[in-house]
Amino acid sequence: MIQATQLRPGMVVKFNNELHSVFSMTHRTPGNLRGFVQAKMRNLRSGSMIEHRFSSEDRIEKAVLEEHEMEYLYDDGEFYYFMNTESFEQIHLTKDFLGDCVEYLIPQLKVTVVFYEGKPISVEPPQTVDMKVIETEPGIKGATVSNVQKPAKLETGLTVAVPPFVNIGDVIRVNTSEGTYQERVTTA
Structure with missing residues (x-):
């Protein structure tokens, strides 16, 4: 158990019998009143955001998470099937559980699965993923400096905006947190 004043963004706590990730927190001491902590938290099961005011003396259960x-x-x-790279145990997860992470899953991709009390609660893809372009408009020779973008469909079905010089068969690096083109890795 930790005091409310020890909450920090990114910390996972058990609040109202559910896991919440602390999004932001502010410690306030108004005038001659007792201090309090205003915390904004995201419910890890439903994804909804809540705000709660804790007294400075309130104690909150910090969740013990395991990452594999x-x-x-x-x-x-x-x-979707995953294998632990150390123990070789396999787990399977549904598309609903994975959410947007599904758009970045290519075979042999290493991801971080977060467990709470032996059950998976989230899947985090790497910061960037290299994927092959399977469909886009033809590239334009010499178009390396323009700010114009065109849509490109990748091997997982994800569509991202890419520069005009990217062609079908090129491998591009995609930022998974924003779902955006980062750079061309190899050409077809």
């Missing part, structure tokens, strides 16, 4: 590096193997249409 896992390798994405394949999907069978219903489940």
